[in-house]
Amino acid sequence: AQSVTQLDSHVSVSEGTPVLLRCNYSSSYSPSLFWYVQHPNKGLQLLLKYTSAATLVKGINGFEAEFKKSETSFHLTKPSAHMSDAAEYFCVVSDQEGSTLGRLYFGRGTQLTVWP
Amino acid sequence: DSGVTQTPKHLITATGQRVTLRCSPRSGDLSVYWYQQSLDQGLQFLIQYYNGEERAKGNILERFSAQQFPDLHSELNLSSLELGDSALYFCASSVGPDSYEQYFGPGTRLTVT
Numbered sequence: 001a002q003s004v005t006q007l008d009s010h011v012s013v014s015e016g017t018p019v020l021l022r023c024n025y026s027s028s029y030s031p032s033l034f035w036y037v038q039h040p041n042k043g044l045q046l047l048l049k050y051t052s053a054a055t056l057v058k059g060i061n062g063f064e065a066e067f068k069k070s071e072t073s074f075h076l077t078k079p080s081a082h083m084s085d086a087a088e089y090f091c092v093v094s095d096q097e098g099s100t101l102g103r104l105y106f107g108r109g110t111q112l113t114v115w116p
Numbered sequence: 117d118s119g120v121t122q123t124p125k126h127l128i129t130a131t132g133q134r135v136t137l138r139c140s141p142r143s144g145d146l147s148v149y150w151y152q153q154s155l156d157q158g159l160q161f162l163i164q165y166y167n168g169e170e171r172a173k174g175n176i177l178e179r180f181s182a183q184q185f186p187d188l189h190s191e192l193n194l195s196s197l198e199l200g201d202s203a204l205y206f207c208a209s210s211v212g213p214d215s216y217e218q219y220f221g222p223g224t225r226l227t228v229t
Contacts (some may be wrong), residue, residue, distance in 0.1 A: 034216070042222060043118065043120075043222040044206065044220040049216075049217070051216075090159065103161060104149075106160075109158065
């Protein structure tokens with residue numbers, strides 16, 4: 001079964017400090033993994049994706065994530081937080097094969113607050 | 117801007133009523149997906165259409181139905197509305213039938229009073 005666990009429902013950081021949003025997944029097949037961001041009253045925007053190429057994935061706005069198969073993790077990081085990063089972040093898993101190919105399974109989200 | 121449009125942005129209606137949400141996919145995309153985002157359940161997949169045919173079903177209630185028209189736009193019909201149906205409804209689109217690379221619209225916020 002496919003599932004995603006975002007380990008923190010809220011993360012608060014000061015502007016200019018590193019960001020770490022944690023995600024663990026389970027998947028019956030080789031997974032594709034994504035991070036989406038949702039700003040208040042906006043739709044979901046794809047930040048980055050892993051689809052079995054390089055395990056360190058770079059996304060937009062300075063974010064990156066590392067796929068660690070042995071730990072079934074896909075944590076999102078950014079070296080230096082900006083005020084505009086304040087939003088809700090979703091970790092998402094999808095199967096690359098099987099009957100649920102292409103289905104997206106969302107974590108419950110992590111609300112990132114950035115303090116000035 | 118993802119290229120996916122949804123109307124209306126907001127909808128307020130009473131319990132027992134029926135509403136229709138509309139989605140236009142990105143140009144060239146043949147698949148449309150519907151998702152519900154609520155405080156209780158988080159973001160859940162409801163249903164997918166590909167080129168006019170139902171492709172996959174998720175946690176969609178029997179009171180809800182959808183369809184995709186020849187011009188590829190899609191409508192999600194919600195009937196006998198309950199307070200618990202209040203949520204943000206997202207539409208997403210992709211090129212193929214089994215694509216994880218989906219582009220999301222801005223959503224329709226439904227409030228049932």
